[in-house]
Amino acid sequence: MHVLCGIDEAGRGPLAGAVYAAAVILNPSRPIKGLADSKKLSEAKRDSLAIEIKSHALAWGIASASAKEIDTINILQASMLAMQRAYQAMADQFGLHATLIQVDGNRTPKFHLPCEAIVQGDSLVAEISAASILAKTARDASLLELDAQYPQYGFAQHKGYPTALHLERLEKYGVTPEHRRSYAPVKKLISIMIE
Template sequence: MRSWVAQESDPERLAEWVSAIASDPRKGAQALAEQWSRRRANVMAERARVAGLFASQKVIAAQGFRCIAGIDEVGVGPLAGPVVAAAVVLPERFDLPGLNDSKKLSPASRERLAAQIRDCCRAFSLGEVSPEEIDRRNILQATLEAMRRAVTDLCQEVAVDHLMVDARRIPGVSLPQTPLIHGDAIDGSIAAASIVAKVYRDSLMQNFDHQYPGYGFARHMGYGTAEHLAALRRLGPTPIHRRSFAPVASLLGRSTQDG
């Protein structure tokens, strides 16, 4: 019963349950009523939090924009693997408990939410830039290119008319844009994009873990952990390592970009 109640997300149903047993004087009934009341309060608080993530988007929509996409990236800092961006258009009425910045979520929560976002969104797309391109372009330009690719593909599916972007503007894109500092934490569409991008990139790194055993890619996703650095010194770089990033570049005796 407790686990079942803990999963109930309909506040009206919870209120009905509380009302049905509120007058029952038995201790067990009163304990249930209190439990259901707490659950209802938690559900309402989470709904309010998620609704607040769309405050900025409502302001944009009030200006006449009807197809607003959130864009975010993942994989700027790792020493290995691609940088990935996602662009997501959510339905006008969207309530997804747990929606948040992907960095604040457990892997299991990210997987669950990413599946729900992909299932219910109006459209989504991914943009990816390889380690080789990162080395050629530098990480900033590669990140912007990943975002451009995601937006370009999205616009082939739906008539996007405004972009909500995490922290930056995307050059070379003619659509109106609203950059939001910490956008993945304060805007629902950007948060959704961050989750979709993170889950996709993590799946790539897990595949690379099988392709290049010994580096621990499935655990650190290419970031410069102690385990990863030790493997680099022991085994050398793989084809998916960013050769312009320190300490990969230092192993190869090359100049570096920040990484």
């Protein structure tokens, strides 16, 4: 039996927080309407689809790689690690394995089964769209937790991306343990503080 698992990540660009990934095996007998690249959906639509995916899919898993891991092994490798963890979380939770994995983008993590990269896969493959929605909603939820921990940074608004507001708050309040020190704006700020 052919079992396709879609995998995608969210949060490569932000200056703070973990990078998230999700793995999804959809149920052909329970199709989900409205799946699309998570970036093209409203927050409300993503949230409602995430609930549907979790209840309708045959299997799903979500995992992350921390800001510290991103700084240690770089964002590309951390994204790959989060994807491997998401697949493993899905397999552990549901006891289900794919016969083929499709990953959004042009590179794939190492898996012990066939895996292919699909450029713009989050718009082309329903399983990858579903994974992109789960990864994005999980990452956004984690940024709301960061917002509660560090209210002065405005994480709820900018979700860690390098917006004018975020850069201004970074300059004013300094670097948190959740900031990615290997990213240029953060690195620059740390070097100024050291001087």
